[in-house]
Amino acid sequence: MEHSGTPVVTEMQVIPVAGYDSMLMTLSGAHAPWFTRNLVILKDSAGKTGIGEIHGGDYTCEALRSCTPLVIGQQIGKYRGILNSIHRGGRRAEGDDGEGIQTLDISKLKFVVKAEWAIECALLDLLGQHLGLPMCELLGEGKQRNQVETLGYLFYVSEKEKARLKLGYLNESCSEDPWFRLRRMEMLTPERIVEQAEVLHEKYGFKNFKLKGGVLTGSEEMESVRALKQAFPNGRINIDPNGAWSLKEAIDLCKPMEGILSYIEDPCGPESGFSSREIMAEFKNAVNLPVATNMIATDWRQFYHSAALKAVDIVLADPHFWGFEGSVRMAQILNDWGLTWGSHSNNHFDITLTAFAHVAAAAPGNPTALDTHWIWQDGQNLLNDTPAIKNGYLEVPDRPGLGVTINMERVMEANAFYNSLPSHDRDDALAMQYLIPGWKYDCKKPALVR
Numbered sequence: 041m042e043h044s045g046t047p048v049v050t051e052m053q054v055i056p057v058a059g060y061d062s063m064l065m066t067l068s069g070a071h072a073p074w075f076t077r078n079l080v081i082l083k084d085s086a087g088k089t090g091i092g093e094i095h096g097g098d099y100t101c102e103a104l105r106s107c108t109p110l111v112i113g114q115q116i117g118k119y120r121g122i123l124n125s126i127h128r129g130g131r132r133a134e135g136d137d138g139e140g141i142q143t144l145d146i147s148k149l150k151f152v153v154k155a156e157w158a159i160e161c162a163l164l165d166l167l168g169q170h171l172g173l174p175m176c177e178l179l180g181e182g183k184q185r186n187q188v189e190t191l192g193y194l195f196y197v198s199e200k201e202k203a204r205l206k207l208g209y210l211n212e213s214c215s216e217d218p219w220f221r222l223r224r225m226e227m228l229t230p231e232r233i234v235e236q237a238e239v240l241h242e243k244y245g246f247k248n249f250k251l252k253g254g255v256l257t258g259s260e261e262m263e264s265v266r267a268l269k270q271a272f273p274n275g276r277i278n279i280d281p282n283g284a285w286s287l288k289e290a291i292d293l294c295k296p297m298e299g300i301l302s303y304i305e306d307p308c309g310p311e312s313g314f315s316s317r318e319i320m321a322e323f324k325n326a327v328n329l330p331v332a333t334n335m336i337a338t339d340w341r342q343f344y345h346s347a348a349l350k351a352v353d354i355v356l357a358d359p360h361f362w363g364f365e366g367s368v369r370m371a372q373i374l375n376d377w378g379l380t381w382g383s384h385s386n387n388h389f390d391i392t393l394t395a396f397a398h399v400a401a402a403a404p405g406n407p408t409a410l411d412t413h414w415i416w417q418d419g420q421n422l423l424n425d426t427p428a429i430k431n432g433y434l435e436v437p438d439r440p441g442l443g444v445t446i447n448m449e450r451v452m453e454a455n456a457f458y459n460s461l462p463s464h465d466r467d468d469a470l471a472m473q474y475l476i477p478g479w480k481y482d483c484k485k486p487a488l489v490r
């Protein structure tokens with residue numbers, strides 16, 4: 041083993057895990073009762089443990105496992121070189137049609153999620169511990185803030201009894217926590233969406249909200265946005281239909297919402313031979329609202345075209361797509377150009393929550409409030425010391441590395457749950473069959489409009 045000034049990695053474990061979810065509705069259909077993730081746990085020669093979390097599924101699990109020989113025995117200080125060797129030798133998903141996740145077909149996620157970012161996270165955790173510095177100090181221009189503004193991620197939720205009984209969605213109606221009770225219930229009206237926001241405000245103090253659209257008709261969803269703005273007149277409200285609306289529909293829906301919406305996320309997608317970036321640029325010319333995306337700028341090449349066309353104002357640079365250093369590099373560029381950084385998320389455990397806290401803490405300027413799905417998972421934590429969200433802000437741990445400790449007993453329980461599942465890959469069409477028999481994904485039709 042090479043002599044080094046920094047400890048070397050002695051062990052790498054890849055542990056797939058699963059947790060429970062609600063029947064959250066999106067353009068893709070309905071979330072299953074469970075979600076899956078992959079964990080990376082590294083040990084180094086100084087006896088320290090570094091952790092990372094990324095999307096679930098067999099594809100990503102195998103991709104991570106195939107990296108093991110490139111990680112073991114390497115100095116943690118050479119983490120950039122380790123990632124470089126993974127990029128040079130790593131496998132890449134084949135068959136991308138060039139539209140990234142514009143269609144939100146979940147099988148497309150593998151083109152934007154890069155398994156090695158979980159390894160980057162675990163290495164940065166180890167390096168931070170070696171240097172005695174929190175991870176955010178190692179990124180970009182270092183720590184910019186002690187806490188990170190976070191939004192309340194609102195979803196329409198189905199809870200049709202048949203699907204619940206057949207598929208086994210959790211029932212938390214006996215919980216003492218009002219949010220835990222509510223989050224498993226059906227919420228499909230403006231009144232119930234406002235109730236969702238109010239209960240979340242009470243528990244976590246959120247003042248900003250994002251409603252996941254692409255579920256009901258655009259005008260029904262705008263009714264929910266209006267009701268939210270009435271309930272939270274000083275709150276920043278946005279909606280994300282994941283490109284479900286046509287350009288004309290998006291303009292008709294959003295023009296009257298200038299002054300009500302704080303920004304609009306991925307209102308439209310490719311149509312009539314024009315790319316998603318061209319259509320979004322035309323939308324921006326027509327409507328006076330900042331436009332955010334996690335769909336049309338998911339890598340540097342897509343970002344080049346998005347920027348050239350001035351198609352977006354806010355890039356939601358999820359570190360699981362862009363890498364931790366890549367996401368902060370994006371934050372620096374956006375800040376220099378007078379644009380805005382934020383982060384997209386999917387269902388995740390508290391390791392990702394902590395990692396997001398560090399990335400957002402290192403993002404210079406004035407990032408938009410961070411997305412997180414974790415509120416739907418709160419209570420299923422894999423850490424002993426999950427960072428808190430209070431008054432709408434996520435705490436950034438100030439201990440070295442990620443600054444948190446993993447609870448292996450809970451990890452192994454989550455792994456046993458994973459192993460008991462019939463499938464490890466996300467399939468939002470499955471539960472839809474209980475709501476609308478024969479339901480099929482259509483990137484231009486909201487999930488419940490058939």
Ligand SMILES: O=C([O-])C(=O)C[C@H](O)[C@@H](O)C(=O)[O-]
Binds near residue numbers: 252282
């Ligand atoms: O901002 C977004 O587009 C998302 O968060 C997309 C995700 O697919 C989300 O809707 C989900 O995971 O269901």
Ligand SMILES: [Mg+2]
Binds near residue numbers: 306
């Ligand atoms: Mg989005």
